[in-house]
Amino acid sequence: MLSFLQSYGLWGLFLGSFLAATVIPFSSDALYAGMLLVTHNPLLCLLVASLGNWLGGVLSYFIGWLGRWDWIERWFHINHNKILRHRVRVAKYGPWLALLTWLPFIGDIIAIALGFYRIKPVLSSLLMLVGKFLRFLCWTLLFYYFGLSVPI
Numbered sequence: 455m456l457s458f459l460q461s462y463g464l465w466g467l468f469l470g471s472f473l474a475a476t477v478i479p480f481s482s483d484a485l486y487a488g489m490l491l492v493t494h495n496p497l498l499c500l501l502v503a504s505l506g507n508w509l510g511g512v513l514s515y516f517i518g519w520l521g522r523w524d525w526i527e528r529w530f531h532i533n534h535n536k537i538l539r540h541r542v543r544v545a546k547y548g549p550w551l552a553l554l555t556w557l558p559f560i561g562d563i564i565a566i567a568l569g570f571y572r573i574k575p576v577l578s579s580l581l582m583l584v585g586k587f588l589r590f591l592c593w594t595l596l597f598y599y600f601g602l603s604v605p606i
Contacts, residue, residue, distance in 0.1 A: 468506035475510025503586040518569025549574045552581035556589035
């Protein structure tokens with residue numbers, strides 16, 4: 455992994471963070487920690503990973519935006535009544551759910567659901583950016599708190 459990080463650098467971090475925020479099952483956390491070790495530049499890593507992860511989340515949002523009721527019923531085997539119940543939950547919290555799109559496993563589903571139900575795209579995108587930035591900021595602070603590399 456170390457040679458991958460050195461070869462692809464920040465572009466690799468961007469791409470990995472982007473892919474991790476789509477429906478592709480991939481975790482950017484180990485990639486991010488490795489890049490902190492390799493670059494010793496926490497601010498640049500924080501910005502690149504946040505931007506890549508956010509853009510991947512925005513892509514997931516717009517994949518949901520393109521979705522149709524019949525696709526959800528057919529591909530996910532969820533009946534129409536269940537879909538309506540989820541709509542009420544998503545509508546209840548609205549774009550604030552975008553703060554949780556960084557969560558493993560369910561974050562992508564949240565982003566897709568926000569898009570599917572057409573929940574305020576601009577506000578959802580901004581809150582998604584805040585949530586993903588805070589996620590990588592926490593990883594950065596934990597990483598340096600435990601003394602795994604040079605201080606910020």
